[in-house]
Amino acid sequence: MIDGIPPSEEGVQLGGRIMVVIASSLYFQSGIRDFTLDMARNLTGLNDQWAHRFQTIVDEMCNNAIEHGSKPGDEIALTFHLKPGEYLEVVVEDQGTGEKKLTASELAALVEAKKHTSPVDIHSLRGRGLARIVSRWTDELEFTDRKPSGIRARARKYFRNIT
Amino acid sequence: MVTPIELLYHIEPLAEGNDKQVFVIQFKGELDESNIDNTAKEVYKLLDESANDLPVLFDFSELGYMNSKSIGYLSDWYTRLGEKGSELLVAAAPENIMDILQTVGLDNFIRMFPSVELAKAALLAPPAA
Secondary structure (H helix, E strand, O other): OEEOOOOOOOOOOOOEEEEEEEEOOHHHHHHHHHHHHHHHHHHOOOOHHHHHHHHHHHHHHHHHHHHHHOOOOOEEEEEEEEEOOOEEEEEEEOOOOOOOOOOHHHHHHHHHHHHOOOHHHOOOOOOOHHHHHHHHHOOEEEEEEOOOOOEEEEEEEEHHHOO | OOOOEEEEEEEEEOOOOOOOEEEEEEEEEEEOOOOHHHHHHHHHHHHHHOOOOOOEEEEEEEEEEEOHHHHHHHHHHHHHHHHOOOOEEEEOOOHHHHHHHHHOOHHHOOEEEOOHHHHHHHHHOOOOO
C-alpha cells in the first residue's frame, strides 16, 4: 500500500509512507531486501552506501521479528516513512508469538549490552545484527510493547547525519 | 524461497612455479537467514577436510549480501582455522560487504584484501618481524 506520496513538480523528493505486510517466513526475505534497496535508491536520494545500509537494517529487523516475535505464518508489518530532506524510518511490528519471545525492555537491554562489546569478544553467531549494525547505522532505535502482544521496533536515519 | 548461493572451490599455487598453495572458496550469490545454516555446514566440512597448513582464501567477488548471522559464522570459521594452525583470509569483497565487515569489526582480526592476487601475494611475503 502506498499512502500519501504526492508527486512534486520536479518529480523528485517524494515523501510519505509505504506499508508492507508479509507472512512470518524466510520465503519473503530476499524480496523485501530487493524492494528496500530499490526504494532507498529511487525514492530517497540516499547514496549507494546508505541504500545498502538501509537494506541491511530492514533485513536484520525482519529477521529479529521472525526469530523472536512470530510463529510461522503470522503477519509481520513493515512501514517505511520518508520525510524528504529529513529522515527515512522503518517500523517493524510482530505478533509476539515466537518461541524465543522477548519484551521490548528485554530486547533493548540485550542490544545495549552487546553494543559496546569488543568484536573479538563476541563468540556467538548472534548478537551483531541489532546491537552492532542497526544501532550504529541509525540515529534512533527504539522498541515498544504492542497490545495484546508483540514488539514494535522503530529505526530512523536522519539525512543530515549522512556524510 | 531459499536465496541462491553457490560455493566454488579449488586449490591453487600462490604463484607460478611456487609449491606453496592456497585453498580458494568462492561464494556466488547472497548469504542470508534462509541459506546460511546449510551453507555453513558445507563450509565447515570443507575447512575440516583441508590440510592443516593450507591457508584458506574466501573470494567474495561474487557475493552480493551478508547478514549478521553469516558474519557470525565467518568469525567462527576464522577461529576454527586458527585452531588448526592455518589462516582464513578474505578477498575482493564488494563495497557493501566490506562496509558491514568493518562496521562489526571483523577487519580487526581477519586479513582482508582488495583482490585474490593481493591476498596471495601477502601469503607469499615473509611474516613481519
